Amino acid sequence: MKLKELAEKLSLSQTTVSRALNGYPEVNEATRERVNRAALKFGYSANANARRLAMGRVGAIGLVIPADSSQRFGPHTAEFLAGLAERLSRDEIDFLLSPIVDNDEISVYKRLISSKRVDAIIVSGPVLVDERVSMLLDANFPFVLHGRTNIDRPHAWLDIDNQGAFYQAASHLLDLGHRHIAMIDGLRGFTFSEHRELGYRQALNERGVEIDPRFIVHNYFSDEIGFRETQRLLSCTPQPTAIIAGSMMTALGVSRAIRNKGYQLGKQISLITHDDVFPYLNASNMVPSMTTTRSSMRSAATRIAEMLVRVLDGEPVDAIHELWPVELIVRQSSGPPVGR
Amino acid sequence: MKLKELAEKLSLSQTTVSRALNGYPEVNEATRERVNRAALKFGYSANANARRLAMGRVGAIGLVIPADSSQRFGPHTAEFLAGLAERLSRDEIDFLLSPIVDNDEISVYKRLISSKRVDAIIVSGPVLVDERVSMLLDANFPFVLHGRTNIDRPHAWLDIDNQGAFYQAASHLLDLGHRHIAMIDGLRGFTFSEHRELGYRQALNERGVEIDPRFIVHNYFSDEIGFRETQRLLSCTPQPTAIIAGSMMTALGVSRAIRNKGYQLGKQISLITHDDVFPYLNASNMVPSMTTTRSSMRSAATRIAEMLVRVLDGEPVDAIHELWPVELIVRQSSGPPVGR
DNA sequence: TCTTTTATCCAAAGCGCTTTGGATTGGTTA
């Protein structure tokens, strides 16, 4: 069933039918009713391609994802997608996942833009100086950045206060009396990772605590890395008495290594984790419950979707950016250092 | 830059340029070269919407995902997407995630079909009698099913042997001498969940072991559920001496509850988990290492993408289906029951 | 030398929709 046929059945012009369906004012309410009913009855629904071709709009937003079996497509991405879906479904906006081909990320973005399949793009996991962002700015293509990058041109972004998170976490541990604090975070180069390290360093510097480079780890977020690196850390002299983990996955491995060594969490070794709030992994239900810096990935994504809609509605991007504070939630996994 | 302009610049017709670009034979090789170079130089790339409108093909496949903040969009889905991306990127096939609107899944599928935005659909998480599948068959729309459903019409599917998995797991535990075995699996109604229970029952029946309905749990896959349900199970009389968990997330909670009770995994209580092989959660690195029934979600997805391409190439669907065996990997979390 | 092929190329007709720029009608205003 196509527009023309529907119009014929109704003895109306395509124009009128189209307008009725799309809610334009210049059509009689009675007519609109009739059209809507007929559309429903015949199961008519506009061919999206034709529609987009005519309108120059798409109704989909783009997301570039790693295609290799890297660690980068993990639970974080899943939560992120779920959050986007939650909001975008309201406006019937779909999203297009474009896998990275030949490890050439930038050209996937270019292809996405020039093929006119999406109205806007969401960029995540920015590095300090992000080529993708400058490219999108140059191309004048609408996007929202999840995270931040050092580019001095106005663009829409949402980030959480990663520096503050690790600053709070480290400060809390210092307050408790810890002087040997390690951090196991994400890969170096990513802004969030660098910001977190900054916060960590800032806290230690403020107290005049020397920074041991062996205590700063950057790697993938995984149980295994958490486990291995903690084993390594626990073999250092002096040992760290506290660890800050960048993700829940990492923390699982860290806890395991700590227990394995016969230590108790929150006693001989303290652990603070950044918690992106996975529905299937609840920090307060752990034993001992986990002290965390908490910020829901899903909510952030939902908000980003919201911002994206505003960008598409033509709102100036320099007004669209948010920095979310991160909350430190003290639970049982952090306590004063205990002699051994 | 559009086709017309490019053609003018080259003093060729749009026809020829289009044909050159799309690799049709009726164009001189020299001309084709010239066209390709020009396209590259001017950064020309066909408007996908126009292209699809003209061809009636799309270059994207659809995937319907839950939009609410349910548990259903979790790490499993993420792995699945990653696996699809891995294969589909080769053919430059994007995918379109359509969130479920108003909890009306079937109409999202209908919308996806009628709006002509995707060439095919991937259906996952089938229930025993799946309305979506029969609808897609009725509509004669190409799809591949991840899992199985009781429908007697030919269609493409890939499933793992869930029944065999739990049968093997239960049998192994029975061999070790366990007589009180619990299972904590996914939600009732889903085929995979029912199949697993079948396997579990089959194993117990074969040995004449009575089935305690309190020992069969169906719920979301999450750490928390694992923890809570295990606590409940451990308060039963008699206690189960072994537990089969449906996912790694569940198993994390189960282990925690077991340790919490002062029991050792593989000693007082055994645990076997189904492992979908998450890159960030490695069964063999756990302490104690985890006995699992193992089947990579990501590989399955990659294979499904492969099958999808075959479906789109017109291969008859009744030849396209695979049942993957599941491997039991015995590690340390399962052992003979120990008196307490 | 003249007719056939063969290799290239092109004009124009869609694909199914939105939107511009009128028509038409019945009711208002002067």
Next chain:
DNA sequence: TAACCAATCCAAAGCGCTTTGGATAAAAGA
């Protein structure tokens, strides 16, 4: 009563591409 207006509706022109059905010229066959 004539001129004007608002409310409805429509014909037709795109949107940018692919593809059909020739045209044209060069090569081959008679």
